[in-house]
Amino acid sequence: MHNIIITGASRGIGFAIAKELASANTNILISSFHNSKLLDEAKDILASKSNKVISFVGDMGNYEDVSAMFDLAIKEFGGVDIVINNAGISIVGLFQDMTPNEWQEIVNTNLTSVYNCCHFAVKDMLKRHSGKIINISSVWGLYGASCEVAYSATKGGINAFTKALAKELAPSNISVNAIACGAINTTMNGHLSDEEIEELSLEIPAGRFAEPEEVAILVRKIIESPNYLTGQVIQFDGGWI
Template identity: 55%
Template sequence: MIPKSVIVTGASRGIGKAIAIEFAKAGYNVAINCHSNASLLDAVKLQVESHGVCCISYVGNIGEEEHATRLCASALEAFGHIDVLINNAGISHIGLLSDLSLAEWNSIVTTNLTSVFLCSRSVIPSMVHQKSGRIVNISSVWGISGASCEVAYSATKGGINSFTKALAKELAPSNIQVNAVACGAIDTQMNQFLSKEDKEELEAEIPSGRFGKVEDVAEFVYAIATGNTYLTGQIIPFDGAWL
């Protein structure tokens, strides 16, 4: 039996790392990517390979066409097919919109949204050819409701949500499902700027009483990527009933 395969972007740490390991545990060959931290990505590669699967890694800004194309082409060449794409790469920026430079805006849009377009475009032809495939985009509850002092981040996640719904309609006739997970407060490095007091206050607002764990997200993403094929075009909040 030919092993299935998955591409996970932004996989050097946090949610992306947990997702890569979750799929490896299930026997998937895995292609992982990060923007620049090769040593961290190498460590993830070793963890993935410890589950007896093949892993390739690629370091580069996949918000740029050259790097996104190379990542996906390398995975297709190594594995022969791509079953799942997880668009996870993302950065945040905290601050007033009036203080945000154009360079900062462009960086967030490129990393969070353009990368989703480029990687999706790269894998779609092979998925259409095999008449199957899954694309799962990692979004945020701020893409649904918006967040003060995170306007650019919210805008990119809102863009991902609309992208997901539109692409799902486009690809449904080819038996390719496209969904997004809108994460709430997840215990990652992205939230390490919070003080202990701020974190406790935020946890008190979440009915489930805690931040989500990266392993929680990974298990949920795997379930979506391997579940019923009638689920497509959905933006699924994963926030412990927070919002």
């Protein structure tokens, strides 16, 4: 039985991952901060597939909220074997127009959330010398994106965090990897017009955006891989960059 936490799982990539991993051999906790109604709907869908599903509404950038989430998971499941850090937001605009509050919000949601979740996950995983952490990142964390400076900075932080923590935890048989997503067909790209999506698709050698379900399949493949696969930032972008 695998006990799994997936953050930002009310929709998009997080929900697709939850659906891909749901089975009679999994217990899953899904979390969301702003979409409690969608989270309830996601829980109902997953309940028919997974051994046990629980939901948690909270801010992954808030240490106390994440502490409460892990307390709940450990109480209900007995431990946490797999953590998928997917919670994230994007703010598109010129850097000089970004306010300190906006900067802090994106750092907390995208990067501090990974610290918080890994902090509690590692404590639990070390007891068993076993575990897998997968961080959902972005190609912009590798190459940077104009008008998404803060987003790029947080994703770059996740990539470095992944590589460093993987080295620290490898002796304990705990793997840490990241997926650097390219253009994915989610609401995060909802600011793009149909024409912009078409133009961007032409820049991608694969000729299209990826679907969230494809990211989910890659997550499952990483979970199924030996723990010797660790410290990797896997670029999933259709050959784009």
